[in-house]
Amino acid sequence: MNSQLPNSFRSGPDDRGHFGIFGGRFVAETLMPLILDLEQAYADAKADPAFQREMNGYLKDYVGRPSPLYYAERLTQHLGGAKIYFKREELNHTGSHKVNNVLGQIMVARRMGKKRIIAETGAGQHGVATATLCARFGLECIVFMGAVDVERQQPNVIRMEMLGATVVPVQVGARTLKDAMNEAMRDWVTNVADTFYCIGTVAGPHPYPMMVRDFQSIIGVETKAQMQEVEGRLPDSLVACIGGGSNAMGLFHPFLDDPSVEIFGVEAAGHGLTQLHAASIAGGRAGVLHGNRTYLLMDRDGQIEEGHSISAGLDYPGIGPEHAWLHEMKRVQYLSATDDEALEAFKLLSKLEGIIPALEPAHAIAKVMELAPARPADHLMVVNLSGRGDKDIPQVAEILRKGKG
Amino acid sequence: MTTRIDTRFKALEAEGRAALVTFLMAGDPDLKTSLDIITALPAAGADIIEIGMPFTDPMADGPAIQAAGIRALKAGTTLHKTLDMVAAFRNGDATTPIVLMGYYNPIFIYGVDQFLIDAKQAGVDGLIIVDLPPEEDSELCIPAMRAGLNFIRLATPTTDDKRLPAVLANTSGFVYYVSITGITGSASAKSSDVGAAVARIRRHTKLPVCVGFGIRTPEAARDIARHASGAVVGSALVDALKASLDADGRATPKTVSAVADLVAALAQGVRGAKQAAE
Ligand SMILES: Cc1ncc(COP(=O)(O)O)c(C=O)c1O
Numbered sequence: 284m285n286s287q288l289p290n291s292f293r294s295g296p297d298d299r300g301h302f303g304i305f306g307g308r309f310v311a312e313t314l315m316p317l318i319l320d321l322e323q324a325y326a327d328a329k330a331d332p333a334f335q336r337e338m339n340g341y342l343k344d345y346v347g348r349p350s351p352l353y354y355a356e357r358l359t360q361h362l363g364g365a366k367i368y369f370k371r372e373e374l375n376h377t378g379s380h381k382v383n384n385v386l387g388q389i390m391v392a393r394r395m396g397k398k399r400i401i402a403e404t405g406a407g408q409h410g411v412a413t414a415t416l417c418a419r420f421g422l423e424c425i426v427f428m429g430a431v432d433v434e435r436q437q438p439n440v441i442r443m444e445m446l447g448a449t450v451v452p453v454q455v456g457a458r459t460l461k462d463a464m465n466e467a468m469r470d471w472v473t474n475v476a477d478t479f480y481c482i483g484t485v486a487g488p489h490p491y492p493m494m495v496r497d498f499q500s501i502i503g504v505e506t507k508a509q510m511q512e513v514e515g516r517l518p519d520s521l522v523a524c525i526g527g528g529s530n531a532m533g534l535f536h537p538f539l540d541d542p543s544v545e546i547f548g549v550e551a552a553g554h555g556l557t558q559l560h561a562a563s564i565a566g567g568r569a570g571v572l573h574g575n576r577t578y579l580l581m582d583r584d585g586q587i588e589e590g591h592s593i594s595a596g597l598d599y600p601g602i603g604p605e606h607a608w609l610h611e612m613k614r615v616q617y618l619s620a621t622d623d624e625a626l627e628a629f630k631l632l633s634k635l636e637g638i639i640p641a642l643e644p645a646h647a648i649a650k651v652m653e654l655a656p657a658r659p660a661d662h663l664m665v666v667n668l669s670g671r672g673d674k675d676i677p678q679v680a681e682i683l684r685k686g687k688g
Numbered sequence: 689m690t691t692r693i694d695t696r697f698k699a700l701e702a703e704g705r706a707a708l709v710t711f712l713m714a715g716d717p718d719l720k721t722s723l724d725i726i727t728a729l730p731a732a733g734a735d736i737i738e739i740g741m742p743f744t745d746p747m748a749d750g751p752a753i754q755a756a757g758i759r760a761l762k763a764g765t766t767l768h769k770t771l772d773m774v775a776a777f778r779n780g781d782a783t784t785p786i787v788l789m790g791y792y793n794p795i796f797i798y799g800v801d802q803f804l805i806d807a808k809q810a811g812v813d814g815l816i817i818v819d820l821p822p823e824e825d826s827e828l829c830i831p832a833m834r835a836g837l838n839f840i841r842l843a844t845p846t847t848d849d850k851r852l853p854a855v856l857a858n859t860s861g862f863v864y865y866v867s868i869t870g871i872t873g874s875a876s877a878k879s880s881d882v883g884a885a886v887a888r889i890r891r892h893t894k895l896p897v898c899v900g901f902g903i904r905t906p907e908a909a910r911d912i913a914r915h916a917s918g919a920v921v922g923s924a925l926v927d928a929l930k931a932s933l934d935a936d937g938r939a940t941p942k943t944v945s946a947v948a949d950l951v952a953a954l955a956q957g958v959r960g961a962k963q964a965a966e
Pocket residue numbers: 379380405406407408409483484485524525526527528529530531595596597641643644669670671
């Protein structure tokens with residue numbers, strides 16, 4: 284139909300880390316040799332059956348995979364349209380999908396002989412997963428977290444500290460995820476010899492977007508098999524929230540070459556797309572930050588703007604480069620949900636299904652509430668329930684209390 | 689192509705001394721004061737002037753230069769205004785090389801081709817772009833060379849002999865050796881380590897090798913100048929500037945002289961170096 288379309292949506296990136304014009308390796312020279320080493324180490328690991336075997340063992344017995352594919356019967360009845368399934372990533376050890384990626388990276392770090400692990404975190408889920416695996420493998424762990432996020436995600440800060448990690452509150456900029464990533468990169472440049480930077484999403488310089496995607500793709504691979512087992516066919520649509528885009532990419536990637544599957548990513552629209560938000564596809568354009576070219580929120584002069592979202596995990600002014608490409612190729616549709624819509628979804632899901640979701644996947648649920656009723660009963664829709672809401676309970680309780688008072 | 693940078697290093701070689709390379713942020717603390725400062729630099733003893741292009745997310749910079757960038761952005765500095773400032777400087781100084789230093793995104797958004805035309809016209813001689821390693825040469829390095837601008841590359845302690853040729857391949861003007869692994873304004877390297885590193889780079893290139901990061905005093909500048917073609921001083925100047933501001937971060941009558949005085953002292957250090965070696 285369209286001669287511009289690639290033969291496959293799954294063949295990227297090229298050997299320079301590009302997805303179309305996106306991606307790349309925009310880093311300081313100090314980091315370049317290490318990034319090339321990492322690329323090699325990851326390629327070696329990927330080709331090593333022993334690495335895969337060891338990882339599969341931990342995924343099963345430590346993380347608790349496979350995560351269930353659950354038919355959300357009451358939500359389906361309530362919305363009166365598509366048949367809705369949840370991919371239950373919130374049941375993983377540590378409470379989100381983040382652990383899939385961290386396990387993989389920590390095992391690569393071990394192969395590279397690195398003893399000091401750094402990470403950035405927004406909601407704290409990536410930080411918790413990193414702290415957990417560092418505890419498990421006896422590695423030093425330092426987590427950079429914006430001071431605002433330290434406040435609003437207290438339960439996760441406490442968890443990280445209990446796990447033996449050092450949490451560094453970042454006091455610059457808007458003191459959220461972007462600033463945490465800047466500080467992590469500054470630490471990395473300084474301690475490059477012994478430090479492994481465990482990036483929490485499908486962003487950063489090549490090979491990170493590819494490597495994190497590969498580790499997260501188990502979500503989609505399992506979903507495909509599980510759906511085949513219960514329904515005997517492919518799902519008709521997939522929905523996932525997008526911060527940097529790792530839980531979404533993990534679910535989407537194995538389905539990209541199945542044209543019958545509609546795919547929806549949900550960005551955070553904050554107060555609304557004409558106000559403060561964190562929807563970089565809806566409100567941004569191509570630029571270069573944190574090692575890659577991708578869609579970013581910025582002003583006319585190329586200065587990066589702060590994201591805003593009720594959800595600390597979506598509060599990032601960029602998105603992984605492969606998503607930017609999938610958007611331009613029109614393979615994935617990027618929607619957005621506001622803070623208020625996410626809160627409504629958070630409340631609805633808690634009451635209807637007895638599952639308190641994290642505020643991040645509550646954004647995905649918010650769009651399911653629009654997409655599902657417009658589709659027939661035999662339409663199979665899978666939502667990535669990327670994390671559980673324990674970490675958000677104090678914050679949401681406070682918002683609801685203020686709303687009433 | 690010969691740029692003002694090439695000409696300046698030839699002249700310094702004839703004089704038998706190293707260059708003092710100064711770094712300050714464009715528009716810090718405001719555009720007018722910033723122009724006054726850079727205008728005062730050559731007479732104070734700066735041989736090459738680096739001007740920072742402020743960016744919201746300076747991933748390789750420490751607190752001092754981060755804060756300078758925030759002051760500059762608050763004062764309304766844009767890449768256009770930075771180029772205007774260079775043009776204004778050039779009206780009164782036809783020979784002192786100007787190097788713009790910063791991050792790629794503002795240039796990418798300006799538009800690479802237009803930026804190169806405007807920068808050349810304003811009188812810019814070279815570019816140092818922290819987040820463009822050789823792997824991304826097609827973005828800006830090659831077009832800049834074609835436009836007659838030097839693209840000055842950073843070499844670091846992690847740039848080993850295997851990698852140096854790739855780093856040097858499209859470098860011109862000079863090589864900027866970052867003497868530590870780290871961000872600006874942090875630790876300083878031992879002078880003996882720097883000497884060895886410069887010697888290593890010189891085995892691969894005939895280009896001048898300047899050294900920066902962690903040089904704060906005239907003595908340190910002199911030590912570096914013994915080994916290298918130039919000493920780059922940034923955070924110390926930015927700190928001196930900041931110390932001269934009032935409580936609201938605005939320029940005072942002392943601001944220009946605070947920077948110029950430190951530059952003069954650093955220049956003495958650099959100029960003393962070769963005599964010490966002779
Ligand atoms: C539960 C959960 N979902 C989603 C995200 C967003 O990240 P990503 O878009 O990489 O999946 C986060 C980030 O902290 C998270 O904690």
